[in-house]
Amino acid sequence: MGRKPIDDREPLRDFVAKAIKKAIVTGRLKPGQRLVEERLADELGVSRNPVREAIRALASEGLIDVAPRRGARVTLLSRQEALEMxxxxxxxxxxxxxxxxxxxxxxxxEQLKAVLADGRSRAARGSGTPRDFVNLNAKYHDLLAQAGTNSALRDVMRIMRERTASVFAPLSLKRAVENWEEHAAILQAVIAGDEELAELLASRHVLNTGEAAAQAPHETSEPPRSDDDQPAQTKRRKVRAPTRV
Known part of the structure; x- marks a missing residue:
């Protein structure tokens, strides 16, 4: 995840929860991956207490599973759960x-047009990392959610995006061209004020990606319980920063 500056005005639990959530949503923390409190605390430069609190908070959102004697793991959705979501x-x-x-x-x-141009250009050239496309895709959908001007709907959509991120993130690069052409069609319908077409295309876009995910290899067995389950970045030797409690 990488250590980031801590905002003194933000509760540590929230700071840690945001960092872990971002790692899950962008695919850096994989479904089923074990979360080791000590390693997360060391990586983020905090004590274990806010890490423990953040894990509990994310478990209540369905992003992390916590089981007795097994510890915490990133939630691994079953195929049926993924399809329903x-x-x-x-x-x-x-x-x-x-x-x-x-x-x-x-x-x-105007902001959507700029993001769309960037995404289509990267997809056409075959440039950009999976993380680049995950971030651009999130930006596009966030802006489109704001354009809907319904805060209640936006909040529910955010939750569903986070819960389905582990399904969609692996396809961000493999399906880049299709994704951004579908994004373009949706935005064109929005600009034209064609409500029915915009609704149809946006819904179909999600279902198309879901179908692609269903055809991809699906992890059905639980990953091995190893201390090496943490992201590669956490395995590097680091100079410990002063710990903030």
Whole structure:
């Protein structure tokens, strides 16, 4: 995850939770991967208490599973759980795109155009890392969610995106061209004010990616219980920074 400056105004639990959540959503922490409190604390430059609190908070959001005598692991969705969440997310994304086509806030449309141009260019050239595409994809969907101008819907969508991130992130590079062409079609419908088409395309976009995920190899067995389950970055020897409690 890498050590980041700590904002003194932000509770440590929230700082740690955001760092772990970002690592999960971007695919740096894999489904089923064990989370070792001591290593996370060392990497983030904090004590183990805020790490423990952050893990409990993320467990309540469904991103982490905590089991007696087994510790904490990144949630590993079953195929059925993933399909059910994808269906819900498809419906939500469709509704949001419909609202975005109705409101069409100009400042957000311009930002969406810029992100779209970047994503399509990278996809066409075959440049960029999986993390680049994950981040660009998240930015596109965040802006589109804002364009829907419905804060309640945006909050629910954020939860569903986080819960399905482990399904979609591995396809961010493999499906880059298709993703960004579908993004372009959605935005075109939004700009045209075609609510029905925007809803259809946004919903279909999620379902298309879900179908691609269903055809990909699926991890059905639990990863080995090893202290080496942590990200590669945590295995490097580091100079310990002063620990903040």
């Amino acid at each position: 994808i269906e819900v997310r498809a419906a939500l994304e469709g509704l949001n795109a419909k609202l975005a086509a109705r409101h069409r806030p100009e400042h957000l449309i």
